[in-house]
Amino acid sequence: MPNPTAAMLVIGDEILSGRTRDANMYHLAGKLTEAGIDLKEVRVVSDDHAAIVAAVNALRGAYGTVFTSGGIGPTHDDITADAVADAFGVGIDVREDARAVMEAHYRRQGTEMNAARLRMARIPDGAALIDNPVSAAPGFSLRNVHVMAGVPAIFEAMVESVLPTLTGGAPVLSRTVRVERAEGDVAGPLGAFVRAHPELSFGSYPFNRDGVYGVNIVVRGQDAAALDAVADALVAELGGVAA
Amino acid sequence: MPNPTAAMLVIGDEILSGRTRDANMYHLAGKLTEAGIDLKEVRVVSDDHAAIVAAVNALRGAYGTVFTSGGIGPTHDDITADAVADAFGVGIDVREDARAVMEAHYRRQGTEMNAARLRMARIPDGAALIDNPVSAAPGFSLRNVHVMAGVPAIFEAMVESVLPTLTGGAPVLSRTVRVERAEGDVAGPLGAFVRAHPELSFGSYPFNRDGVYGVNIVVRGQDAAALDAVADALVAELGGVAA
Numbered sequence: 001m002p003n004p005t006a007a008m009l010v011i012g013d014e015i016l017s018g019r020t021r022d023a024n025m026y027h028l029a030g031k032l033t034e035a036g037i038d039l040k041e042v043r044v045v046s047d048d049h050a051a052i053v054a055a056v057n058a059l060r061g062a063y064g065t066v067f068t069s070g071g072i073g074p075t076h077d078d079i080t081a082d083a084v085a086d087a088f089g090v091g092i093d094v095r096e097d098a099r100a101v102m103e104a105h106y107r108r109q110g111t112e113m114n115a116a117r118l119r120m121a122r123i124p125d126g127a128a129l130i131d132n133p134v135s136a137a138p139g140f141s142l143r144n145v146h147v148m149a150g151v152p153a154i155f156e157a158m159v160e161s162v163l164p165t166l167t168g169g170a171p172v173l174s175r176t177v178r179v180e181r182a183e184g185d186v187a188g189p190l191g192a193f194v195r196a197h198p199e200l201s202f203g204s205y206p207f208n209r210d211g212v213y214g215v216n217i218v219v220r221g222q223d224a225a226a227l228d229a230v231a232d233a234l235v236a237e238l239g240g241v242a243a
Numbered sequence: 244m245p246n247p248t249a250a251m252l253v254i255g256d257e258i259l260s261g262r263t264r265d266a267n268m269y270h271l272a273g274k275l276t277e278a279g280i281d282l283k284e285v286r287v288v289s290d291d292h293a294a295i296v297a298a299v300n301a302l303r304g305a306y307g308t309v310f311t312s313g314g315i316g317p318t319h320d321d322i323t324a325d326a327v328a329d330a331f332g333v334g335i336d337v338r339e340d341a342r343a344v345m346e347a348h349y350r351r352q353g354t355e356m357n358a359a360r361l362r363m364a365r366i367p368d369g370a371a372l373i374d375n376p377v378s379a380a381p382g383f384s385l386r387n388v389h390v391m392a393g394v395p396a397i398f399e400a401m402v403e404s405v406l407p408t409l410t411g412g413a414p415v416l417s418r419t420v421r422v423e424r425a426e427g428d429v430a431g432p433l434g435a436f437v438r439a440h441p442e443l444s445f446g447s448y449p450f451n452r453d454g455v456y457g458v459n460i461v462v463r464g465q466d467a468a469a470l471d472a473v474a475d476a477l478v479a480e481l482g483g484v485a486a
Contacts, residue, residue, distance in 0.1 A: 014446055016282045017415070018273030019461060025287070030261030039259045041294070044268070044285035047446075051284070074430040075447035076437045116430030151449060172260070187317040187359030194319045203257055203290075204318035206394060218262060 003038045003169030007059040010044040011052055011070040011080050012150055024069040024155045031159055036169035037065065047071060052083035060087070060145050065166060067159070070150030072139065074116040081140070084147055085124035095123040098138050105136030130158045141165075170222040175231035179240035180214035182206075189237055190217060197230060199223075216243060246281045246412030250302040253287040254295055254313040254323050255393055267312040267398045274402055279412035280308065290314060295326035303330070303388050308409060310402070313393030315382065317359040324383070327390055328367035338366040341381050348379030373401045384408075413465040418474035422483035423457035425449075432480055433460060440473060442466075459486060 008028055014020040025042055032039045040063055045051040052071070059066045071080030085092035098121040099113075106113050120137035123129065130139035130146065132154055139148040139158045148158040179186055183206040194202045200221040207214060217240070219230050231242055251271055257263040268285055275282045283306055288294040295314070302309045314323030328335035341364040342356075349356050363380035366372065373382035373389065375397055382391040382401045391401040422429055426449040437445050443464040450457060460483070462473050474485055 010285075013444070014448055014461070015268075016272055016285070017276050017417075017463070018269060018271075018282075019417075019446075020448065021269040025258075026261060026264040028261075029259055033260050039261075040289060042253075042259070042285075042287035046283060073447070073449065074427045076430075076434050077446055111425060111427070114427060114431060116434070117427040119430075120427075151451070153451070174260075174262075182354060184317045184354070184357065184360040184363075187319070187362075188357060191319050191359070201256070203262070203320060204316070205257055205263065206316065208394070208396070218257070220260070 003036050004167060005040045005063045006032055006037050006065040007040060007063040008042045009055050009059055009066060009068045011047065011068060013046045015044055016046050023152045027156055028067055028159060031163060033172055035163055036171045037166065047077045047079060049079055049083050052080060053087045056084055056087040056145060064144060066145045068147045069155055072147060072149055074120055080147060081122055081124060084142060084145060088124065088142055090125040092122050092124045094118060094121045098123050098129055101138060102136045131161050133157050172220050173222060173224055173227055174218050174220045175227045176243040177217045177231055177234040177240040178214060178243035179217065179238045180212060183215045186215050186238055193234065200230060246279050247410060248283045248306045249275055249280050249308040250283060250306040251285045252298050252302055252309060252311040254311060256289045258287050259289050266395045270399055271310055271402060274406060276415055278406055279414045280409065290320045290322060292322055292326050295323060296330045299327055299330040299388060307387060309388045311390045312398055315390060315392055317363055323390060324365055324367060327385060327388060331367065331385055333368040335365050335367045337361060337364045341366050341372055344381060345379045374404050376400050415463050416465060416467055416470055417461050417463045418470045419486040420460045420474055420477040420483040421457060421486035422460065422481045423455060426458045429458050429481055436477065443473060
């Protein structure tokens, strides 16, 4: 049975302008692979209502689960919650449980709950809250869409909350064989392995570091013994080392 | 006049599996901002023919220029050139000028031109080659789609070749004001600036580093004097410092 599928939507002008280097995609990709969920597509869009609505609707229809990152803070450019509500055609308003969690947190910190912060308690109708152990303002899950903060520490905490609620597949295992030969020399013999093992997936990633060039061949699959056997054969045939 | 628009398509299972952290998106985003071209959307898809064709067609229709990264090497999982040819409905075959450039490079290196390497000389009909000063195998431009390697050093060199051929807009300038206050306290007064300056764009990016928390406010626009005036006013009003 194929593994469940997922997509990610990164929201934020700061990524598209090159001001900030996204870290959440890399983090989520690794976590989903461990969980046996196939991340099939990522999109990055700007802080634009129509763009967010269109991307949420395209991705939630095409994939089993969608994760969003960014745009749920207190400022004018934080418009993700409203866009997700529009994408689902549901209302959005301040939710009392979200407000209560935030007020308790601010009280402990001696911070005031002002109008800007109250915006972060606006949650689309029918959504479940996602806990924010860092700064209280919650994310939310609406059907198969999980809306999370862009700040990496909060994003990562929210991923930890959501992942156990999802049905994963068999974790994808991998073996890497490092070959210090040009990718163009390895490609032919590697092709024979690819044809002989349709049940496994093979990736070929050239490197050139400190004057040493070569290729890392990554074999992925769900059967550890089969992977070990193929990795051993690749080492023998291509003159590589298990990496 | 609004700036020209662009999109990027990153192709590769290694990004979606979390094996590799993409670097090309961040690089291209910065270069396009300098050139006055607005990067509006990025998509990441796997090494899947149908997924690449669909993304190329969606992006080339919606934006002025499309850059792709990855999938033009010699191995079985390098399928970008064929997918781009299919997206445009044109043929693809070995191109003699691409083959000649590669053979000259391999001759200098004492490397053989084998069947796997020859695949890298397959170029869609009507495309112009993009020079690869690192390892010879070229990228190509087909109308508004620029197809480049995923290896960062080669990707970056190809971006340098392509950018001067594009019509840019006025470069987007920015000023950053760092305020060591909670984003929720800054959001209200910042909103007044946003409403007062519709010609500028304001971003608000919270940070929490080494126990110091606050927010970087980034103001973007094309008029340096207007940006300076707003940045000075933000410093005065919010108690920040120019960063």
